[in-house]
Amino acid sequence: MRSIPGVCALTLALTLGMVAVPNTAHAQTPVLCSETSLVNAINAANAAGGDTLALVPFCTYQLTSAHGSGPTGPVGLPPITTPITLLGMGVTIARDPSAPAFRVLQVQGAANVPGTKGELSAVGVTVRGGSAVSPFPGGGISNLGGTVSLLTSAVTGNTAVAGGGIYTDNGTVSLTASSVTGNTASSGGGIYVNSGGAVLLATSVTGNTPDNCAPSGSVTGCT
Template sequence: MRSILGVCALTVALTAGLVAVPNEARAQTPVLCSETALVNAITAANAAGGDTLALVPFCTYQLTSAHGSGPTGPVGLPPITTPITLLGVGVTIARDPSAPAFRILQVQGAANVPGTKGQLSLVGVTIRGGSAVSPWPGGGISNLGGTVSLLTSAVTGNTAVAGGGIYTDNGAVSLVGSSVTGNTAGSSGGGIYVNSGGATLLGTNVSGNTPDNCAPSGSVIGCT
């Protein structure tokens, strides 16, 4: 009995020691509150193989023109081709209402665009006012073979022929504690359109999108 108790005590002590050791801090690149700064930071992050970009709290990054392009039309920001996190607190990335039509973000992965490995994580960021050029889908975010994760973020007021808020093809989308509201599609998937791949929701509100919230019907569990 004594030896068993000794082993247990040693295990607890080792576990406590492991817990007490902090995780190595990950470097973050600060991004000034301007369109140019954000465009340059994403371009640099792609070239470096990925990065965590720390956005200015409560800043609105207003996009006045497209700074990227792809197989499905113009994009407000350079397409995400590596693992990039946009880390914010009350941050908004929006298309200027007077700007020409373009979606806000596009993620490109190897399944659709060979040689890329796009992984986008949004934390505390709102994507607003994107407008994909017809007939292309994905007004706010278009995921072409990559992965997209939203945590405490929002996608609102975006438009496209399908997937007004979010469109995904051959990729994965997950939303935790987030919202997809007030987006519009010309055909279906006002909030989220899943062409292939999948989308998962946890504690997320998808509502008030036109003509529907998610499409095709049943493609996003928990979305009505």
């Protein structure tokens, strides 16, 4: 992880940013600390055209089965097809180690899936233990033509053929004060950019196997 000057100023800015993330024009929807509650909340948010989901602080949402599917295999949570914010504090969304293989999250946008406009914003959320079914990419998060923004979040312990942690195609990914660590793939253990782009700000992408980002040079600041 590179040393970033102005840490105090950045910390203040991020703190203010966390306050500003929810859309103040709409009430947040609380989500109980259970797999079923989170699945139902995402389905409802997609049907409503988007929502801010307030997750239970320090809850682990343990996924025991896939609740969605897409062009690249099963997904633990329903694919995100509208603008959805997952607002957490010390929250973990994890595939149960004994569950069948599936990635944790998938975002779908019109560039890849016509009729969708998926935008995921996650604050204070760890995505863990996803395992994309071979030969599909994106073990933790697969971004297919949408937008993914992570703030003070982590992607760890996920596996796939490519993009063990995060895979993006025809979409954009931005990570701020976050980490992508301990993920595994044949290429792009941490992040794989097939097309589109990924932007890192005060973010650590380290300890992924066999590499942190691929193709080489696709993510500025990732080595």
